[in-house]
Amino acid sequence: MPIPVEDASGFQGSADRWLSPSSIEELAANLAEANRLEIPVTPSGAGTGITGGRCPNGGWVVSLEKLTRLEVHPGFAVSGAGTLLKDVHAAASNSGQFYPPDPTEWTSSIGGNIATNASGSRSFRYGSTRRHLRSLTAVFMDGSVRTFRRGEPLDFPFEPVPAPATTKNTAGYALHEGATWIDLLAGSEGTLAIVAEAELALLPQPKELLSGVVFFPDDQSALAAVDAWRLTPQLNMLEYMDAPSLDFLRGPYSNEIPKQARACLMIEQELDSLPGDPVDEWVNRLESAGALEDSWFGESARDRERFRAFRHTLPELVNAKVRANGFQKLSSDFAVPLEANARMLAFYRESLAAAFPGRFTIYGHIGDAHVHVNILSASAEDFEHGKEWMELAARTAVSLHGTVSAEHGLGKRKRHFLPLMFDEHQIRNMYEVKRRLDAKCLLSRDTLFPDLLVVD
Numbered sequence: 001m002p003i004p005v006e007d008a009s010g011f012q013g014s015a016d017r018w019l020s021p022s023s024i025e026e027l028a029a030n031l032a033e034a035n036r037l038e039i040p041v042t043p044s045g046a047g048t049g050i051t052g053g054r055c056p057n058g059g060w061v062v063s064l065e066k067l068t069r070l071e072v073h074p075g076f077a078v079s080g081a082g083t084l085l086k087d088v089h090a091a092a093s094n095s096g097q098f099y100p101p102d103p104t105e106w107t108s109s110i111g112g113n114i115a116t117n118a119s120g121s122r123s124f125r126y127g128s129t130r131r132h133l134r135s136l137t138a139v140f141m142d143g144s145v146r147t148f149r150r151g152e153p154l155d156f157p158f159e160p161v162p163a164p165a166t167t168k169n170t171a172g173y174a175l176h177e178g179a180t181w182i183d184l185l186a187g188s189e190g191t192l193a194i195v196a197e198a199e200l201a202l203l204p205q206p207k208e209l210l211s212g213v214v215f216f217p218d219d220q221s222a223l224a225a226v227d228a229w230r231l232t233p234q235l236n237m238l239e240y241m242d243a244p245s246l247d248f249l250r251g252p253y254s255n256e257i258p259k260q261a262r263a264c265l266m267i268e269q270e271l272d273s274l275p276g277d278p279v280d281e282w283v284n285r286l287e288s289a290g291a292l293e294d295s296w297f298g299e300s301a302r303d304r305e306r307f308r309a310f311r312h313t314l315p316e317l318v319n320a321k322v323r324a325n326g327f328q329k330l331s332s333d334f335a336v337p338l339e340a341n342a343r344m345l346a347f348y349r350e351s352l353a354a355a356f357p358g359r360f361t362i363y364g365h366i367g368d369a370h371v372h373v374n375i376l377s378a379s380a381e382d383f384e385h386g387k388e389w390m391e392l393a394a395r396t397a398v399s400l401h402g403t404v405s406a407e408h409g410l411g412k413r414k415r416h417f418l419p420l421m422f423d424e425h426q427i428r429n430m431y432e433v434k435r436r437l438d439a440k441c442l443l444s445r446d447t448l449f450p451d452l453l454v455v456d
């Protein structure tokens, strides 16, 4: 009986067999067997992905759910691929340390985070998952197990592939000049090897953090504040929500969101060793930006949790609405160079207002020129039209030297975007690398690479 497999986008696949190895040795034996029998294998983490990556078209799913080792040491943690991000955050915090990557979905797994090179809100200051890996243990389709230390260069010849001019990117393989094994495997969406374990770099926990949810009466003031606040020292996060996003949140937060609010920015600033009075400075910043007085600020862990929950509730509400409408998620993950941020936003706003009035939201990591557009399809025609709009937006991002995926990966739902960003020769270079590491092309079939490249 086929086993149905879904992810958080509502994409559906099915597997012939579901394996959950309890050790790296068992995982290696599973892959060697699948390789010998020529059975396609798809790795699965916690299923919070939103591009259909873990949903197979037949074959075996290898779930990492039992590889949950977690040890915290000064400066690093050893984590199994199946360990949940929230457990790493909690254990690091108990030791007075912290793990910077912060994709909004804390129930994702470390293996899934590495496979998608996940980032999220704090990447504004700390970058994406790749930057925080000290080592990585990967299992290849032939059953071999290798541990790669940070900085270990690729030990085979490859033709470099250019990277976009964005602060984050996870589209295609990181095959720039001098690329390392960690560069390549992090963000390769489980198409080259299965991540079994990793050593994660931890930083000392900041003693004082100021968090804020700043409301604005109009969008222009919020966007002007993004440019003005970008260089604020020790700013960890600069996140944005537009008016339709706030309208979504007015459901659960009706008494708390100011009535006049039509846009919002979320910030977090580390205060340790900052000169002057940072709170006074925020008062001045808010005044000159025309922010609403009843914005929220706090310095306690409880405040941070409250604001974080507010931020996390938004994609959850949007995803629930999309599902209730009976359509798959139609959301963008494009990023552009910082200097192209205003142009990309203007394109979003004008084209969406014309094509999907009242049926879209824009929110996300504006500090990285990376916001997510969600189209809330109301009909099958809307959904088809929405797919066309996504492709137009992908082309626009690429024309501005941006990326078609900053943090979610392309999976199965967005793999047709890869040729918008890379030419055929560059994609073939990537595919050559895949064939070198997975000679029978069994791992994560139909993920990342468009059909045109499925060769003999």
Ligand SMILES: Cc1cc2nc3c(=O)[nH]c(=O)nc-3n(C[C@H](O)[C@H](O)[C@H](O)COP(=O)(O)OP(=O)(O)OC[C@H]3O[C@@H](n4cnc5c(N)ncnc54)[C@H](O)[C@@H]3O)c2cc1C
Pocket: 007, 008, 042, 043, 044, 045, 046, 047, 048, 049, 050, 052, 053, 054, 064, 081, 102, 103, 104, 105, 107, 108, 109, 110, 111, 112, 113, 114, 115, 116, 117, 118, 119, 120, 121, 189, 190, 191, 193, 194, 195, 196, 315, 316, 407, 408, 411, 444, 447
């Ligand atoms: C509400 C919500 C908010 C989100 N916010 C963010 C955000 O802010 N930033 C962000 O980056 N993402 C975000 N995501 C997306 C998602 O959480 C990330 O992509 C996450 O990294 C997926 O991890 P997972 O364990 O759930 O992986 P899965 O969904 O199980 O898999 C994702 C991909 O990784 C592969 N994979 C999984 N485990 C392994 C492994 N051990 N080895 C090799 N390949 C593997 C799978 O085959 C698949 O291709 C959000 C998702 C939701 C639902």
